[in-house]
Amino acid sequence: MSARFAAGDEVRVRRASPPGHVRTPYYIRGKEGVVSRLIAEHPNPEELAYGRDGLPVLPVYWVRFRQSDLWPDYQGPEGDTAEVDIQEHWLEPVEDDGG
Amino acid sequence: MRRHHDMGGLDAGPVEPTEHDYLPWEKKVDALVRLAGDPKRKMIAIDELRRGIENLGPGAYDELSYYERWISSFTNVMIEKGHISIDELGRKMEEVRVRWQEAAK
Amino acid sequence: MSETHSHDDWPYPHPKQPDIEDGPITDLMIMTEAVTELMIDKAYFTADDMRRTLEVIDAKTPAEGARMVARAWLDEDFKARMLEDVNAAAEEMSIDSGVIPIRAIENTKDVHNVIVCTLCSCYPKHLIGLPPDWYKSRAYRSRVIREPRAVLKEFGTEIPDGVEVRVHDSTAELRYMILPMRPKGTGDMDEDTLAGLVTRDCMIGVTIIDRD
Numbered sequence: 001m002s003a004r005f006a007a008g009d010e011v012r013v014r015r016a017s018p019p020g021h022v023r024t025p026y027y028i029r030g031k032e033g034v035v036s037r038l039i040a041e042h043p044n045p046e047e048l049a050y051g052r053d054g055l056p057v058l059p060v061y062w063v064r065f066r067q068s069d070l071w072p073d074y075q076g077p078e079g080d081t082a083e084v085d086i087q088e089h090w091l092e093p094v095e096d097d098g099g
Numbered sequence: 100m101r102r103h104h105d106m107g108g109l110d111a112g113p114v115e116p117t118e119h120d121y122l123p124w125e126k127k128v129d130a131l132v133r134l135a136g137d138p139k140r141k142m143i144a145i146d147e148l149r150r151g152i153e154n155l156g157p158g159a160y161d162e163l164s165y166y167e168r169w170i171s172s173f174t175n176v177m178i179e180k181g182h183i184s185i186d187e188l189g190r191k192m193e194e195v196r197v198r199w200q201e202a203a204k
Numbered sequence: 205m206s207e208t209h210s211h212d213d214w215p216y217p218h219p220k221q222p223d224i225e226d227g228p229i230t231d232l233m234i235m236t237e238a239v240t241e242l243m244i245d246k247a248y249f250t251a252d253d254m255r256r257t258l259e260v261i262d263a264k265t266p267a268e269g270a271r272m273v274a275r276a277w278l279d280e281d282f283k284a285r286m287l288e289d290v291n292a293a294a295e296e297m298s299i300d301s302g303v304i305p306i307r308a309i310e311n312t313k314d315v316h317n318v319i320v321c322t323l324c325s326c327y328p329k330h331l332i333g334l335p336p337d338w339y340k341s342r343a344y345r346s347r348v349i350r351e352p353r354a355v356l357k358e359f360g361t362e363i364p365d366g367v368e369v370r371v372h373d374s375t376a377e378l379r380y381m382i383l384p385m386r387p388k389g390t391g392d393m394d395e396d397t398l399a400g401l402v403t404r405d406c407m408i409g410v411t412i413i414d415r416d
Contacts, residue, residue, distance in 0.1 A: 021150035049150035085376035107322030118336040130257040191238040
C-alpha cells in the first residue's frame with residue numbers, strides 16, 4: 001500500500017452524500033484540514049457494511065481541522081482543533097495556488 | 100443530506116452524567132457480537148452491525164436503548180446472511196416467552 | 205414470586221422474572237435469549253464460549269487502563285511504546301486488550317485532548333470496560349465536537365484559553381484512550397498509588413486529575 005498523503009499535507013474532505021454506511025461525518029465534508037498522521041490501513045467500511053471484503057485496504061489518516069473552520073460561530077480560542085480519522089478515498093489535495 | 104445517526108455539531112441539551120450497571124441481557128448482546136464477529140467466525144462485520152442500526156430509522160434509533168438497537172441489527176444480519184431463519188427464530192422466541200412466563204408463576 | 209408490570213413494548217401484563225432481570229421483560233430481551241440459544245444449538249459457538257465471553261466483559265474495568273497510565277508516567281520508554289500501540293504495551297503487562305487496535309493520545313501542558321465517537325459510540329471497552337451511558341448519549345455525541353469547552357465545564361473541567369482543546373472523533377477501526385497528565389506532587393508515588401489516581405473519565409478526556 002502506498003499512501004497518497006503525508007503528515008503536513010493540506011487536504012479537503014470530499015463533499016458527497018451517498019446512501020449506505022459512511023464513516024466520514026457530515027460536519028467535515030467539504031472542509032479543509034491538515035494531515036497529522038498516517039494512523040492505519042483498513043478495508044473500506046462502506047463495503048464491509050454490505051458483507052463484502054472491502055479490499056484493497058486504504059490508508060486512514062488523522063486529519064486536523066481548525067474549529068473555527070468547522071463552525072463559523074465557534075466560541076473557543078482560535079487554537080482549538082478537531083481531529084478525525086478519515087480514509088483516503090474521502091480526501092483530495094488542496095491545490096497549490098501558485099503563491 | 101445528513102443522516103440521523105451522524106449528529107456531530109447538532110444542538111442538544113446538557114450532557115447528563117448518567118450511567119447504569121449493565122444488565123445481564125445487555126452484556127449477552129455484547130457477547131453475541133464479540134463471538135459472531137471474532138476473527139475465527141467472521142459471521143458479522145462491525146460495519147454490518149452499524150449499517151443495520153443506522154437503517155432502523157430516526158424513530159427506532161432514538162426510542163430504542165443502545166443494546167436494543169444492537170440486538171435488532173444483529174438479529175437482522177444473522178437472518179439476512181442465512182445463519183438463522185425467521186421460522187426458527189419465531190419458534191424459539193415463543194419457546195423462551197412461555198418458559199419465562201411459566202418460571203415466573 | 206410473581207408480580208406483573210405494564211410496559212409499552214409489551215401488549216399485556218406480564219410476570220417479572222427476578223432471576224433473569226430486575227425490570228420488565230421486553231420482546232428484545234426475549235429475542236436476545238432466543239438468538240443466543242439458536243446460535244448455540246447450531247454450534248456457531250458453545251454455551252461455554254458465551255460464559256467465558258461474559259466473564260471477560262465483567263472483568264474489564266478502568267483499572268487496567270489506569271495501571272498502564274501509571275506505568276507510562278514512570279517509564280518513558282514504556283510510554284513511547286504505549287503511544288505507538290496500546291495493545292502491544294498492554295501485552296507487556298499481561299493485560300488482554302482484545303483484537304481491535306487501541307491508540308493512546310497524550311495530554312500535555314499545551315494540548316488537552318478529549319475523545320468522542322459522533323457516528324456511533326466507539327470506545328476502548330476491551331481494555332477499560334463498557335462505556336458510561338453519557339458517552340453514548342445524543343447530547344455528548346452532538347455537542348462535544350462543536351462546543352468542547354462548554355461540555356468539559358459540565359464535567360467541572362476548565363481548560364485555560366492558552367491550552368489547545370483538541371477533540372478526537374473516533375470514526376475508524378481504532379479505539380482511543382487519553383494518556384492524562386501526571387498531577388504535580390506525585391513524585392514519590394509508586395505505580396499502584398499512581399494508578400489509583402487515574403479515573404475512567406480522565407482516560408476519555410472529560411476530566412483532568414485533580415488532587416484535593
